[in-house]
Amino acid sequence: xxxxxxxxxxxxxxxxxxxxxxxxxxxxxxxxAIEAGEVxxxxxxxxxxxxTLLRLLxxxxxxxxxxxxxxxxxLSRLAHAELARRVAVVPQDAPRPFPFSVEQLVLMGRYPHGxxxxxxxxxxxxxxxxxxxxxxxxxxxxxxxxxxxxxxRQRAMLARALAQAPTLLVLDEPTSHLDLRYQAExxxxxxxxxxxxxxxxxxxxxxxxxxxxxxxxxxxxxxxxVARVGAPAEVLRREALEAVFGCEVSVDVNPASGRPVVxxxxxxxxxxx
Amino acid sequence: xxxxxxxxxxxxxxGATLAAVAAVSLFVGSxxxxxxxxxxxxxxxxxxxxxxxxxxxxxxxPRVAAAALAGGALAVAGVAFQGLTRNPLAEPAVxxxxxxxxxxxVVAQIFGLGPSVLAALGVAGFAFAGxxxxxxxxxxxxxxxGGLSIQTLLLAGVIVGIxxxxxxxxxxxxxxxxxxxxVVHWLLGNLAPIPAGSLALFAALALLGFWLxxxxxxxxxxxxxxxxxxxxxGVDAERLKRRVFVAAALLTGTVVAFTGPIGFVGLVVxxxxxxxxxxxNRLLVPAALVGGGIFLLAADTLARNLxxxxxxxxxxxxxxxxxxxxxxxxxxxxxxxx
Amino acid sequence: xxxxxxxLLALAVALVAAxxxxxxxxxxxxxxxxxxxxxxxxxxxxxxxTEIIFAxxxxxxxxxxxxxxxxxxxxxxxxSVGGMVNPSLETLVTLKPDLVIATDEGNREETFQQLARxxxxxxxxxxxxxxxxxxxxxxxxxxxxxxxxxxxxTQDLTRRVDAVRRAVAPYxxxxxxxVIWPEPLIVPGRASLLTELIEVAGGDSVTGxxxxxxxxxSVEAAVALGPQVIVLADHASASGGVSGAxxxxxxxxxxxxxxxxxxxxxxxxxxxxxxxxYGPTVVDGLESLARLIHPEAFR
Numbered sequence: 083x084x085x086x087x088x089x090x091x092x093x094x095x096x097x098x099x100x101x102x103x104x105x106x107x108x109x110x111x112x113x114x115a116i117e118a119g120e121v122x123x124x125x126x127x128x129x130x131x132x133x134t135l136l137r138l139l140x141x142x143x144x145x146x147x148x149x150x151x152x153x154x155x156x157l158s159r160l161a162h163a164e165l166a167r168r169v170a171v172v173p174q175d176a177p178r179p180f181p182f183s184v185e186q187l188v189l190m191g192r193y194p195h196g197x198x199x200x201x202x203x204x205x206x207x208x209x210x211x212x213x214x215x216x217x218x219x220x221x222x223x224x225x226x227x228x229x230x231x232x233x234x235r236q237r238a239m240l241a242r243a244l245a246q247a248p249t250l251l252v253l254d255e256p257t258s259h260l261d262l263r264y265q266a267e268x269x270x271x272x273x274x275x276x277x278x279x280x281x282x283x284x285x286x287x288x289x290x291x292x293x294x295x296x297x298x299x300x301x302x303x304x305x306x307x308v309a310r311v312g313a314p315a316e317v318l319r320r321e322a323l324e325a326v327f328g329c330e331v332s333v334d335v336n337p338a339s340g341r342p343v344v345x346x347x348x349x350x351x352x353x354x355x
Numbered sequence: 356x357x358x359x360x361x362x363x364x365x366x367x368x369x370g371a372t373l374a375a376v377a378a379v380s381l382f383v384g385s386x387x388x389x390x391x392x393x394x395x396x397x398x399x400x401x402x403x404x405x406x407x408x409x410x411x412x413x414x415x416x417p418r419v420a421a422a423a424l425a426g427g428a429l430a431v432a433g434v435a436f437q438g439l440t441r442n443p444l445a446e447p448a449v450x451x452x453x454x455x456x457x458x459x460x461v462v463a464q465i466f467g468l469g470p471s472v473l474a475a476l477g478v479a480g481f482a483f484a485g486x487x488x489x490x491x492x493x494x495x496x497x498x499x500x501g502g503l504s505i506q507t508l509l510l511a512g513v514i515v516g517i518x519x520x521x522x523x524x525x526x527x528x529x530x531x532x533x534x535x536x537x538v539v540h541w542l543l544g545n546l547a548p549i550p551a552g553s554l555a556l557f558a559a560l561a562l563l564g565f566w567l568x569x570x571x572x573x574x575x576x577x578x579x580x581x582x583x584x585x586x587x588x589g590v591d592a593e594r595l596k597r598r599v600f601v602a603a604a605l606l607t608g609t610v611v612a613f614t615g616p617i618g619f620v621g622l623v624v625x626x627x628x629x630x631x632x633x634x635x636n637r638l639l640v641p642a643a644l645v646g647g648g649i650f651l652l653a654a655d656t657l658a659r660n661l662x663x664x665x666x667x668x669x670x671x672x673x674x675x676x677x678x679x680x681x682x683x684x685x686x687x688x689x690x691x692x693x
Numbered sequence: 694x695x696x697x698x699x700x701l702l703a704l705a706v707a708l709v710a711a712x713x714x715x716x717x718x719x720x721x722x723x724x725x726x727x728x729x730x731x732x733x734x735x736x737x738x739x740x741x742x743t744e745i746i747f748a749x750x751x752x753x754x755x756x757x758x759x760x761x762x763x764x765x766x767x768x769x770x771x772x773s774v775g776g777m778v779n780p781s782l783e784t785l786v787t788l789k790p791d792l793v794i795a796t797d798e799g800n801r802e803e804t805f806q807q808l809a810r811x812x813x814x815x816x817x818x819x820x821x822x823x824x825x826x827x828x829x830x831x832x833x834x835x836x837x838x839x840x841x842x843x844x845x846x847t848q849d850l851t852r853r854v855d856a857v858r859r860a861v862a863p864y865x866x867x868x869x870x871x872v873i874w875p876e877p878l879i880v881p882g883r884a885s886l887l888t889e890l891i892e893v894a895g896g897d898s899v900t901g902x903x904x905x906x907x908x909x910x911s912v913e914a915a916v917a918l919g920p921q922v923i924v925l926a927d928h929a930s931a932s933g934g935v936s937g938a939x940x941x942x943x944x945x946x947x948x949x950x951x952x953x954x955x956x957x958x959x960x961x962x963x964x965x966x967x968x969x970x971y972g973p974t975v976v977d978g979l980e981s982l983a984r985l986i987h988p989e990a991f992r
Contacts, residue, residue, distance in 0.1 A: 170587075182579065182634055246588075388787075406787055659781075665780070
């Protein structure tokens with residue numbers, strides 16, 4: 083298995099420390115690798131730096147120390163369009179306002195493959211339709227995105243990312259606003275895309291159990307540093323989680339899949355109920 | 356139908372409409388020429404010094420060309436600003452460039468051109484100088500360490516626009532009373548026949564601005580995803596914002612330089628076209644070039660003939676027509692519910 | 694012989710090409726105006742010039758005027774090209790003028806440029822003093838070939854002006870405030886003909902030291918100058934009495950009981966629109982104005 087993505091000693095600070103209460107946020111000495119073909123999850127508390135990690139990976143910001151490498155090459159050496167041909171991001175929320183149709187949205191994903199073209203080629207359109215079919219939104223193609231339900235929107239955004247034909251698919255909190263049904267659907271889609279298309283998946287989520295079920299390996303991030311890396315069973319240990327998240331948890335095993343299941347120990351304040 | 360086909364159909368229909376409106380405009384005017392006389396003048400069969408030739412070829416024809424160009428340029432600038440700021444209210448006047456150019460011209464008219472480099476270029480030179488000043492001010496205010504901030508851009512544009520409008524008001528209050536009428540008349544927007552040389556320059560600049568916007572039309576679409584998402588798709592967002600801003604400022608400054616500030620075209624025409632063609636900027640930008648021409652040409656034809664032989668300023672017509680159309684759009688298509 | 698041929702040819706061409714009746718004149722702003730022949734179709738964009746042309750009896754050469762050229766009444770029979778600021782070029786061209794008379798006080802620079810491009814000779818006038826007005830009469834007389842009518846007209850005007858001067862000479866000059874427009878307050882300054890007329894009529898315009906022709910003045914400052922006579926121009930007749938625009942509202946001035954003019958009851962509101970037209974009838978206005986300022990001189 084080759085290393086698709088490598089973070090080597092990456093450090094980064096946001097330029098405006100006044101923005102956070104603690105007076106500044108820093109990623110420090112972050113090193114890990116994502117293997118080609120795996121489903122890799124990044125978990126941790128909200129301010130741990132998950133989004134910053136994504137931004138570094140997609141070159142929205144650049145590291146101050148260390149290096150991020152894609153397929154062995156430093157990101158700084160890649161043109162933006164080249165990077166976009168390899169890495170596709172499904173953001174947490176659909177953009178608003180967004181006056182285009184589903185098909186127009188998905189076609190936007192073809193831009194990195196032909197930035198000089200004014201109109202999309204027939205091949206672009208065919209690939210877009212295939213992507214829509216893969217995520218089950220083909221019948222909705224002509225509808226404005228804003229008319230879709232939350233789950234449908236998510237699938238349309240995923241179709242756009244698939245249309246980009248990436249080697250690495252990045253999902254930023256894919257289930258955060260979804261109903262249970264769509265959460266299950268999304269989990270299935272992720273695995274399907276990984277298995278059928280061989281796309282490496284990077285999943286950022288605060289839903290520990292989703293990550294446990296779907297991911298091959300996990301990265302636990304805490305206050306800008308790597309706390310643990312490894313298989314879900316190794317990373318999702320009670321002591322580690324309590325140290326990082328700062329609350330009582332219990333970890334069991336899901337009998338159906340053999341994966342860890344994390345439960346918050348809900349405080350009981352009212353006696354006798 | 357693919358986007359390319361739809362564009363071709365739209366351009367064909369709009370082009371035919373423009374030709375029709377231009378024809379009407381050439382045949383109608385306060386000189387009361389018969390259609391036959393106008394036709395003779397157009398085909399060159401009337402004498403060069405005849406009334407119909409002079410009126411048709413030296414007065415009406417240049418004016419029709421100026422109206423079509425100005426309308427197209429303003430509409431394209433409107434599409435560009437709306438795509439750039441993702442705000443349907445954005446139009447050339449909002450970004451302060453219009454007022455800056457108008458300020459330049461008012462200065463020229465009031466203080467006389469005097470011996471200077473700008474005087475050599477005439478009033479148009481002053482307009483460009485004013486437009487450049489305003490655009491630079493807006494840009495400098497809106498630029499932050501990361502790049503060009505769009506929200507600040509809108510606010511900066513409004514503020515710079517207000518500043519220059521106030522400056523114009525100050526100048527008007529001290530101007531010689533006799534020149535006041537002329538200055539005020541110009542400020543309402545004023546399409547007069549422009550000599551062939553200037554018209555060629557006007558066309559060249561307008562088409563340059565149009566081309567600059569057109570080549571980024573696809574990327575402007577992508578900006579709707581949000582700047583970060585667009586960057587992740589490979590769009591150089593900073594370069595895109597800079598270029599579109601400059602192009603729209605160029606288009607606006609050019610129009611103000613040659614015809615005075617004309618409002619509402621950049622606001623109304625893009626919205627009308629969106630109703631017909633949808634949101635794709637690749638269709639809207641070329642359609643706006645022709646559609647804006649139709650709109651302003653129709654307005655100017657009315658302005659020329661409603662109170663004949665006196666003339667209304669074209670800005671009066673665009674405001675009167677533009678405002679209700681915009682209200683209608685707000686109530687139907689842009690209905691915002693709580 | 695062959696040598697002389699081209700020379701003779703050139704001479705012949707030159708003779709034929711040069712219009713025999715060509716006139717080259719200088720207008721009142723010093724520009725040279727070339728008229729291929731004496732003008733027979735004149736369009737006047739200046740109400741004062743229209744008035745003068747009628748006064749000289751040259752109206753048969755006048756083919757066009759502006760909406761504001763309403764005096765004398767016969768002028769309304771002539772075709773109008775629109776406003777002074779926004780005349781219709783098309784209508785103007787249809788009238789086939791060989792001369793357009795315009796002024797830099799009221800017409801637009803752009804209009805002159807357009808006329809130049811259409812190769813229509815434009816003669817600019819500028820009269821903000823009585824002597825300039827008389828000069829304008831003389832020039833228009835020459836342009837229209839009515840030089841014989843100039844003398845009697847100018848002499849009559851001069852005589853009447855002198856008569857007014859003599860009549861008011863023995864009396865002390867009161868301070869006069871002339872209100873051209875009440876809100877915002879607009880008064881005549883040094884460059885305005887009105888200031889000279891007030892002076893001839895035996896008054897001293899309190900705002901005569903201001904540089905420009907028309908000055909936006911503050912009411913406070915006007916009141917502080919303590920005028921002894923206040924004349925409010927009534928424009929109601931000009932605007933057709935619509936909406937009371939230009940109505941002088943004397944009650945507003947009567948509040949200032951400290952002002953000498955109010956105390957002495959010398960607040961007049963008069964239709965003196967002829968004073969604002971700057972044509973020969975301005976002398977009629979002058980006489981009326983003198984009667985207001987010095988009633989004692991004309992008993």
